[in-house]
Amino acid sequence: MRIGLLGTGPWARAAYAPALAGHPGLEFAGVWGRRPEAADALARRYDVAAYDEVDALLADVDAVAVALPPSVQAPLAVRAARAGRHLLLDKPLALTVADARAVAEAAERARVASVVFFTARFQKEPAAWIEEQAAVAGWFTARAQWLGAVFTTDSPFAASPWRREKGALWDVGPHALSVLLPVLGDVTRVVAAGQGQGDTVHVVLDHASGASSTLTLSLTAPPAAAGAEVELRGEAGVAALPPGTEDATTALTRAADALLTAAATGRPHPCDAAFGLRVTEILTTAEARLTGTGD
Incomplete structure (x- = not known):
């Protein structure tokens, strides 16, 4: 090709x-x-x-x-x-x-x-974990933290105009959703819980499976606090997303x-692009809740 x-x-x-x-x-x-x-x-x-x-x-x-x-x-x-x-x-x-x-x-x-x-979704360990957890029934809730230090370090992406304008919700929010949606199902309700320091946002989601999840997203985390974590809790116990070892x-x-x-x-x-569209729809709803323009 x-x-x-x-x-x-x-x-x-x-x-x-x-x-x-x-x-x-x-x-x-x-x-x-x-x-x-x-x-x-x-x-x-x-x-x-x-x-x-x-x-x-x-x-x-x-x-x-x-x-x-x-x-x-x-x-x-x-x-x-x-x-x-x-x-x-x-x-x-x-x-x-x-x-x-x-x-x-x-x-x-x-x-x-x-x-x-x-x-x-394309790193070996996280991708395998997502597939495994999607086959497990009875998840009750999930917690996702995607904390970047793009704006608190000399990252080459710090000068990105769209990241400056749209912040963590749109930059790392897609990563969190890409992990949660295949495990917990589509989002049926979005609540924005407020905005923290810098571009930090907190979002609460209800899923079609009946589970709920919380997202904490930031590009302005202190470098020592940066990192990504996803934890699931349910009838099977607790499961944590393994770190990806591939670049x-x-x-x-x-x-x-x-x-x-x-x-x-x-x-x-x-x-595929249809999944990318669904992620965009969820982020758009979250943004509307955060800015007070949603119903």
């Missing part, structure tokens, strides 16, 4: 480009970026073509991987799907329900495969495996 990369930022350079270049089932065909000089530099590093126009890249590939801000990703993903290109996308899929739905509908209509990269490039390689399988079989992956 010939695949092109849309994006040249820190995430594209650190994870996407090496994953695409090193995957035995992919031919890394080229790069497009909003800054042509950055696209040229990244393309030279991997000895691939740099494209000045998105449509020119789409004409030369079977699939695209997108490492761009969600508001940029969504319309380009629609464009790629309409051109018949399979989609390896990043979370969050989009920042509005309308944009996320446009991607999901475009992929469905074009019958192209889509995979949204939620890191924990992002390895997890992205597995996401690319999933895209290849979905494209070959026609069977949607659990983390």
